[in-house]
Amino acid sequence: MADDATRAARTDEATVRAARAGDQRAVDTLVAAYLPLVYNVVGRALQGHPDTDDVVQETMLRMLRGLGELREPARFRSWLVAIAMHQVRDRHRRRPPLADAVPEDVADPGADFADLTILQLGLSGQRREVAEATRWLDPDDRGLLALWWLEAAGQLDRDEVVAATGLDRAHVAVRIQRMKAQLETARAVVRALRATPRCLDLAALTAGWDGRPQPLWRKRLARHTRDCPRCGRAWSDLVAAERLLAGAALVPVPAGLFTGKLAVGAAGAAAAAGTTGAAATGTAGTVTAGLAPATGAGAGALAPAAGGGAAGLLAAKPVAALVALVVAAGVAVGVATHRDERRPATAPTAAASTVVPPTAAATTVGPTTAAPSPTAAPTSGPPAAPAGVRTAKKGVSTTPYPGAAGALADVSASWYLTWSTEGVGAPAGVEFVPTVWGAAEAAPDRLRRIPGGSGPLLGFNEPDLPAQANLTVEQALDLWPRLTATGRRLGSPAPATGADLAGGWLDRFLAGAKARGYRVDFVALHWYGSDFGPAAVDQLRRYVTAVHDRYGLPVWVTEYALVNFAGTPRYPTAEQQAAFARGSAAMLERLPFVERYAWFALSSRESGDTGLYGPDGTATAVGAAYREAGQG
Template sequence: MPKKPRSGPDSGVVTAACAGDRQALDHLVTQCLPLVYNIVGRALNGHADVDDVVQETLLRMVRGLPKLRDPAAFRSWLVAITIRQVRDREQIRAADRDRRAHLEDAEAITDPALDFAGLTILRLGLTEQRREVAEATRWLDPDDRELLSLWWLEETGELERAELAGALGLSDRHASVRVQRMKKQMEVSRVVVRALVAVPRCAELDETAAAWDGTPSALWRKRFARHIRGCAVCEGMDEGLLPMDRLLSGLPLVALPGGLDPARVLDFVTGHGGSAAPAGHTAAPGRSARRRHGRLSGQVGKQVVGGSAAVAVAVVAALVAPRLTGGSSSTAAVASPSVSSSATASHAPVASADPSPTPSPSAPPSASPTPKAKPSPSPSQHTAAAPAHIATGAKKGVGVWSFGGVSQALAASGASWYYTWSTQHSGVTTPSSGSFVPMIWGASSVTDASLAQARSYGPYLLGFNEPDMAQQSNMTVEQALGLWPRLMAAGKVLGSPAVAYGGDTAGGWLDRFMSGAQAKGYRVDFITLHWYGGDFRTPQAVEQLKSYLAAVHDRYHKPIWLTEYALIDFSQGTRFPSAQQQADFVTASTKALDGLPYVQRYAWFGLGADPAKPSSGLFTDGTTTTPAGRAFQSAG
């Protein structure tokens, strides 16, 4: 397939931007932002530092424009600046790792699994061998990832070989040698990826992987490759591998995230008139960048590459603020006090070797009482065609168990993802607009077969279900930590065990698990929580939910998946709100959750509803919605 023509600003635009033309500068930033994003994102594989490197690169580009002697060399100049910033960041990270013994890189990733390999797979909808190539990039060492970021763009037609060589400071011939060496490492990595996901997997390879923490690395690539080369079971894994050049040629760039929309960034810049731009421009007074924990945040964008929550504002800051060192520590609004235990009591499916969730929540340990109210009537039903507009939000999901018409109901719900408290979804058809996320439910689920199933579904894996509940997976912290390396070895973006309550409590089950994981160097990519509210007043319930999530985020500083939530009062038996109260809460809570940048996903409990009983369910069959179901369809 021929490479698409390279796009880029012409010399006239660059010349005008160098001279201080605001419109030309806006155009230049719009065109170069995707290129910088892709180079940095792939070189750092979506690490949380991507936002800072993109920010610094754009800042240096804007400040250096007046000194650019040859406008025709703009792209080569920009790529060289980008690579220098990547190398500087790698040196800083290496020095930081030398000073600290504990591993915090995984904790710094704020959007689980959207490292650049995962982002490429999801955004470009890659076919199987292209998917293997993207997965294989995770196994390269930093130098080869840096080179890959340029060569990938060369293969997709965005760069020329001279620009690649110039960015690395090499001759064309030396650059070609480096590329060939990197491609050989990629071929080895592709074979490793195939061997690790093979079903059944080689028993001797399993033994080799016993000490592996599940994080791809160059060291483990060499160890696995050594086994594969001498193994009769694993030989032949390279059969049918197409050349990477053919797989990558013609692929587009990974699209910018929604929060990194150049138009929004530039609208903000031009609308407020400030810039750290070439000579002739002045910065808008009083608009300094706002910081929290060393990361920029603000009003332009939250969801970006590899889990960064601040690239968009970083770009604005680079163009608007004369300095990036000042400012207040304010961020997106976060509620403060933690929710009471009565509001966090939770349900989960009844424990079994192969759990099949039931629609009836089980009562938690005793909690502080909630004022008693009269029992609510059964939810009313509504049989009709689907609404004209069914919203499908990127965060919105649902817990699913089998019932008549389950697949039809799931497709009509508008959920973008779902899970079944298991590693399989027997009897449930995944809609074209949705995805399935597997879960390792408890100790009995940690089997080779279950882990192999989990590896076959997308980039995510949910950890144990309510280990703090005797009626659920019922695990000690020590038992969970002992099994955790096997979950890490699945190679997925991994969520913490989902506690029923008390996720914000110092010394609670989750707190002890997270402390133990940190001490052992174990990887936990995001926090998984359940929440059930006993206060049926919508504003109060939403604030209690937000407060709980904020308190958990403040404790662990990790993204959050809220995988079960609804209004159910467990303080004295099991009490449900009225159908209208539940629906009102669906509408208000989904809006609130969509606005919290650290909440990556949420799942309502649950899809199914018994028409003869009060519940929090959304559908009584494939077409009949409850009021909560209609509210859920419209949310997101």
């Protein structure tokens, strides 16, 4: 089932009733809230085929045209998903069989919906494997996959899945079990094919294969993985797909995808309905391109659209055509063209230096007091930058560089880390927390270099990634007694992803530590959001909360920011990053089980568009926001 944030984003029965009565805002809200859902149903069912946008267009047009005939507004979502699936099946009936299709009619496996899912949601590890494995399913199962994926993500419930298929509940359950078995087999195939160096027998088997995922080849390769001792390892440690997909976001709707298609298709449909341009404007005489703001997964999917609403997704002409269809169907809608200039809400910044006391659960850093405000004196120079907000939780990560000490003093952090056991000469009152980065740093002579004291110590850095600490759970557990011997308060290894997953790297490490009687005092984790809209703050909150709920330990967020690491790293605008810095800091201050958090990173030279200070030592827009953030 969906959580409260997702449930709140879904249009309720009252909104559907208002839309049926011709309320322009309610109609806008329906489109804004449900276009991402329809796009994900159709896109995954057709595996990103070029016809996807046409089928989505037809689904939305049919929704608006039939809205007045909907007898049970409470079942609007179920009704809309059933329309989408009907359009998918209709498309399959109208298109020629794949064997007779021209090459251009076959989706490029490198640019299909699985690829979009990986890129847009920044999937990695086993979540990425699940997305890649969907390419190998039988074509007849793709529609069911689309529905089950959304059910696992909390976007649909089983009753809605059953209604969309048109089958009885027992039959649907059997088909889902069969499809999940195929998906698990495909995950093992994906793993075996990605292993380096490749198994020689597997290389010989695939010598005549064209590289396209196909059910026949899935069966052949799966048979090999079961019989081959080396490739058989691909079946181990598979986390249940439902757990991996829980809470997964919707793939965002491409802002430019529907502009041309909807303009042509909807305008043509309006003309066929005999509606003139004047009639299309409705009783208000104008046409809207604006959408009411949405929250949750739907809002995140719409966030990248230029202008913040339908102006970025549907041009005025296609919206006019859609309205024309609604009028022709007997639902009068009057709307106005505009661009929504609203920006993501941000927490208020402090106008003067403020010290926020730590929560009861926070590790305290030493008393800090607000400096007395001197009497203002006339000055001809530029106004001084507002002093920041310092809290016991607020920190930052950095590597050594010439301006680090000055930036640490200015950013109002109470502590910092360097991913090593050596600090950067920070000003008084800013605590250095050393990190045992990997196996080499856990050597006895290296551990002896850690400055004396009884402060906290951070464990291995992203041991689940080959490019970072690259440790198996067993290797980390074997080294752990060396860290506990320091006597310091000890943080867990910080995995790159999946800290909340049953069977994930951190879950297995903490279970092993408990079995061996090893001490772990708090959980350290990293989080990077690929959703650049306002929903990112709540996504971080849910992740941190899920980690705490699973292990019952205090939490340190030792790296976080908004970055999409799929392919070449992509960053939000400075305004989006700054809004997230303010909102996330305020949220983390309010969570009693979060002891500390550290932004990535202090210098913009090392962190692209997440950096807080430029090469000249001046705070970036993000740096200014983080400096003043921290008011819970």
